[in-house]
Amino acid sequence: MNAxxxxxxxxxxxxxxxxVVKxxxxxxxxxxxxxAANGAEAVEAYAKFRPDVTLLDLRMPVMEGVEAVRQIREMDPQAKVIVLTTYDTDEDITRALxxxxxxYALKDISADELVTCIHDVLAGKTYLAPAAAAKLAEGMARMQVTPRELSTLRLMADGKSNKEIxxxxxxxxxTVKSHLGxxxxxxxxxxxxxAVKVATRRGLVRFDQ
Known part of the structure; x- marks a missing residue:
């Protein structure tokens, strides 16, 4: 049977x-x-081959996965992209979606589940890994952190004192003390x-950038 x-x-x-190929x-x-080995290559490959579905990691060199998804969808609004990653913070999930x-699938997914996920997406359905769904619900349930509070948090994570912040x-x-409170x-x-530990776990603070 032909693919x-x-x-x-x-x-x-x-x-x-x-x-995955196997x-x-x-x-x-x-x-x-x-x-493709990075986001930039992914965008180029998509433009050349126009695949029916793309499986893509989040954290990659040259161009991260979320930006690659955005550019692919900008190129083709009907593009079907599956994020396959180890990262399950609510911020990562939200940004990707x-x-x-x-x-949004995690790399601990079984082979059968991955195939089912691909077929579901091809059929126009969506898929969210159970662990990712739980993290997303947790993120939506908590009060949203404001942009200024987020800036304060990230500077604090960098080891800055209140005065430096x-x-x-x-x-x-x-005001800094108020934001921290x-x-x-x-x-x-x-x-x-x-605060730094929880923020890192939820993806609000990242130390790999």
């Missing part, structure tokens, strides 16, 4: 790409037409160390 659906596989780890190769109605991803943001130390309440913590 009827083309697939683009994008991941900066060759071993992961090989594993899984897909067992499906008679799916065929991998191209592979807002960019236009049709599914105040100088960087052009606000008073009293609101942050602690929203994050459910009582110390700066706990």
């Amino acid at each position: 009827s659906h083309s697939v683009l596989v994008v991941d900066d780890h060759a071993l992961v790409r090989t594993g 899984i897909i190769s067992h499906e008679s109605d799916l065929q991998v037409v191209a592979e 807002k960019a236009g991803a049709k599914a 105040a100088t960087s943001l052009g606000i008073s130390e009293r 609101h942050l602690f309440e929203k994050l459910g913590v009582t110390s700066r160390t706990e």
Whole structure:
């Protein structure tokens, strides 16, 4: 039986790409037409091959996954993109879905589940990994952190003192303390160390940039 659906596989780890390609190769109605190792290559490959579905990692060099999803969807509003990643913070999930991803799967997914996910997306359905759905619900349930509070949080995570944060943001130390108080309440913590840990887990603070 000839393959009827083309697939683009994008991941900066060759071993992961090989594993995904092998899984897909067992499906008679799916065929991998191209592979890419970063977001920029993904956009180029999509433009060249116009695959029916794209499996794409989030954290990659040159161009991150979310930006690749955005550019692919800008190129083709009907593009079907599945994010396949190890990252499950509510911010990562939200950013990917807002960019236009049709599914968010984690790399601990079984081969059968991955194939089902691909077929669901091809059929116009969406897919959200159970763990990702739980994180997303957690993020939606909590009060939203304001942009200024987020700036305060990230400077605090960089080890800045209240005085240094105040100088960087052009606000008073009293205002910084007020922002921190609101942050602690929203994050459910009582110390700066706990705040950074929780914020990192939820994707509000990242140390790989």
